[in-house]
Amino acid sequence: xxxxxxxxxxxxxxxxxxxxxxxxxxxxxxxxxxxxxxxxxxxxxxxxxxxxxxxxxxxxxxxxxxxxxxxxxxxxxxxxxxxxxxxxxxxxxxxxxxxxxxxxxxxxxxxxxxxxxxxxxxxxxxxxxxxxxxxxxxxxxxxxxxxxxxxxxxxxxxxxxxxxxxxxxxxxxxxxxxxxxxxxxxxxxxxxxxxxxxxxxxxxxxxxxxxxxxxxxxxxxxxxxxxxxxxxxxxxxxxxxxxxxxxxxxxxxxxxxxxxxxxxxxxx
Numbered sequence: 001x002x003x004x005x006x007x008x009x010x011x012x013x014x015x016x017x018x019x020x021x022x023x024x025x026x027x028x029x030x031x032x033x034x035x036x037x038x039x040x041x042x043x044x045x046x047x048x049x050x051x052x053x054x055x056x057x058x059x060x061x062x063x064x065x066x067x068x069x070x071x072x073x074x075x076x077x078x079x080x081x082x083x084x085x086x087x088x089x090x091x092x093x094x095x096x097x098x099x100x101x102x103x104x105x106x107x108x109x110x111x112x113x114x115x116x117x118x119x120x121x122x123x124x125x126x127x128x129x130x131x132x133x134x135x136x137x138x139x140x141x142x143x144x145x146x147x148x149x150x151x152x153x154x155x156x157x158x159x160x161x162x163x164x165x166x167x168x169x170x171x172x173x174x175x176x177x178x179x180x181x182x183x184x185x186x187x188x189x190x191x192x193x194x195x196x197x198x199x200x201x202x203x204x205x206x207x208x209x210x211x212x213x214x215x216x217x218x219x220x221x222x223x224x225x226x227x228x229x230x231x232x233x234x235x236x237x238x239x240x241x242x243x244x245x246x247x248x249x250x251x252x253x254x255x256x257x258x259x260x261x262x263x264x265x266x267x268x
Contacts (some may be wrong), residue, residue, distance in 0.1 A: 038255040041251065044079075046086045050246050056092070058242065058252075065092075065214075067263050070255065073121070077227040079124065094110055096132045107145040114151075117156075133192070134162070136173050147177065160191075166196050198235075205237070208234045209239065240252065
């Protein structure tokens with residue numbers, strides 16, 4: 001795992017404010033000919049299932065070897081240092097997801113939450129430069145000011161600000177992120193987006209994965225950015241349900257990365 005201080009830092013001026021940020025430039029979309037497969041799950045990758053397979057090996061058996069595994073930093077069954085080592089021993093990168101039910105309206109609230117996110121990432125040994133995706137619920141109220149405050153502080157702490165949300169235009173995230181791109185582009189263009197819409201009907205709760213991935217890269221995108229600028233797309237959910245040894249049903253969601261720079265540079 002990379003050293004926390006392995007990244008140089010620089011000072012960025014935005015409007016009347018000056019803040020320190022990671023020297024890494026925002027990802028520029030590039031033409032690619034392949035899609036990179038990954039999964040995310042509320043269940044631990046090393047959780048033993050009733051078929052005597054660990055969840056990770058269950059994914060491999062029913063799909064293909066994942067380039068990354070999305071895991072939550074908070075809540076039940078959250079990511080641990082032991083699971084990080086387990087996944088890295090498998091040669092699999094990790095996408096960090098942070099979930100929080102706090103109010104998401106003001107810039108100060110965003111800054112406070114970013115500090116909590118950074119502290120949790122540091123506790124797990126997540127290196128600087130890594131994207132931390134804040135999950136925004138479909139019906140959760142979120143504002144441009146909140147996202148701006150969160151992004152600014154994460155940049156100061158050396159992490160890449162990122163959001164995982166339903167990017168359909170009927171939800172708050174689309175409108176507020178697009179407002180941010182208009183008023184604070186130098187900050188918002190550094191944010192990565194993990195789109196969870198649309199999930200495709202044929203991949204919803206499926207129990208047979210005879211196709212590797214959809215034929216087309218089709219996530220919804222906020223109106224201020226291009227579809228090609230979406231970092232990750234969750235196209236299928238709740239696949240291959242199976243119980244673990246505690247009788248809890250475990251599933252995994254299907255994701256694609258279109259740009260391999262996201263895998264190489266922005267996950268750990």
